Amino acid sequence: GAVVSQHPSWVICKSGTSVKIECRSLDFQATTMFWYRQFPKQSLMLMATSNEGSKATYEQGVEKDKFLINHASLTLSTLTVTSAHPEDSSFYICSARDLQGVGAFFGQGTRLTVV
Amino acid sequence: AQTVTQSQPEMSVQEAETVTLSCTYDTSESDYYLFWYKQPPSRQMILVIRQEAYKQQNATENRFSVNFQKAAKSFSLKISDSQLGDAAMYFCALRGATNKLIFGTGTLLAVQP
Numbered sequence: 001g002a003v004v005s006q007h008p009s010w011v012i013c014k015s016g017t018s019v020k021i022e023c024r025s026l027d028f029q030a031t032t033m034f035w036y037r038q039f040p041k042q043s044l045m046l047m048a049t050s051n052e053g054s055k056a057t058y059e060q061g062v063e064k065d066k067f068l069i070n071h072a073s074l075t076l077s078t079l080t081v082t083s084a085h086p087e088d089s090s091f092y093i094c095s096a097r098d099l100q101g102v103g104a105f106f107g108q109g110t111r112l113t114v115v
Numbered sequence: 116a117q118t119v120t121q122s123q124p125e126m127s128v129q130e131a132e133t134v135t136l137s138c139t140y141d142t143s144e145s146d147y148y149l150f151w152y153k154q155p156p157s158r159q160m161i162l163v164i165r166q167e168a169y170k171q172q173n174a175t176e177n178r179f180s181v182n183f184q185k186a187a188k189s190f191s192l193k194i195s196d197s198q199l200g201d202a203a204m205y206f207c208a209l210r211g212a213t214n215k216l217i218f219g220t221g222t223l224l225a226v227q228p
Contacts, residue, residue, distance in 0.1 A: 043218045091158060104216055106160035
């Protein structure tokens with residue numbers, strides 16, 4: 001199956017700093033990638049849809065200036081958490097549509113801790 | 116709006132037995148896809164099985180099968196011959212024309228040896 005690689009798998013940063021998370025499709029081209037946030041023992045909440053070569057589409061309630069998304073190529077999307085605060089601590093997961101555009105394959109996730 | 120509901124927060128099954136996880140959904144679209152994802156403690160999301168809404172035949176993947184009742188908007192997952200490795204959180208998901216995956220709240224499955 002298609003492979004999606006997410007990096008880093010975990011990161012600890014200080015309040016006020018920015019953190020970049022990368023999501024790569026390793027063996028296929030992904031025109032669309034999705035970013036989710038998951039709190040402990042909860043479901044995945046879609047944050048935004050990342051489209052190659054255009055601006056991301058954010059879900060209601062997600063601050064686009066805080067969560068910057070860039071999808072500069074067909075294999076890479078990045079999520080930058082700007083001016084991170086402890087409440088931004090969470091598990092972030094990306095996914096990319098598969099070749100047939102039917103399912104979605106997920107990265108390994110990134111555990112962000114803001115101290 | 117599209118919604119996915121999983122009414123069983125936790126389930127338990129004996130090894131080698133069969134368990135069914137429930138999922139109901141709501142959508143006004145006629146063309147959509149339904150999925151079951153498994154999330155083990157590693158938190159890697161793994162696709163278990165998918166169902167195209169236009170197909171009447173229930174999808175099957177080895178020990179995993181679904182009972183898709185389109186009129187009732189029900190999409191349950193049956194795991195046969197349960198194994199210890201099946202223990203995980205299971206999420207039901209719906210994808211419509213917007214291509215967004217809408218997830219249910221999940222069912223935590225425990226497998227007893």
